[in-house]
Amino acid sequence: MERPYSGAPRIEPESPLALFVKRVRAARGLTQREFADTYAIALGRLRDWEQGRFKPDAMTISYLSVIEHEPAAVARARDRHKAA
Numbered sequence: 001m002e003r004p005y006s007g008a009p010r011i012e013p014e015s016p017l018a019l020f021v022k023r024v025r026a027a028r029g030l031t032q033r034e035f036a037d038t039y040a041i042a043l044g045r046l047r048d049w050e051q052g053r054f055k056p057d058a059m060t061i062s063y064l065s066v067i068e069h070e071p072a073a074v075a076r077a078r079d080r081h082k083a084a
Contacts, residue, residue: 017061018052024068025050039067039074 012018025035025046032050036043041060048054056064067074 012052015052017055018050020061021046021049021056021064024064027068028071038078039063040078 025032028035028038030038032046033043035041036046045054045056049056
């Protein structure tokens with residue numbers, strides 16, 4: 001089982017950031033496992049973010065924003081990477 005990563009700031013379950021992570025996943029209609037697999041995110045970390053145990057770093061927040069606003073672009077990039 002994955003252990004929480006040290007040094008990551010804690011947030012609350014109903015914090016705007018935790019709700020943002022949940023909203024991005026819910027908008028795609030995916031379970032936590034499906035979202036994690038689809039977007040190459042460790043399932044334990046996704047759960048930590050959604051439950052407010054830890055805050056994602058700035059790069060991850062940016063990645064989630066791209067998933068939210070440009071999911072087709074992320075899918076194309078992912079598919080190109082898989083084909084390479």
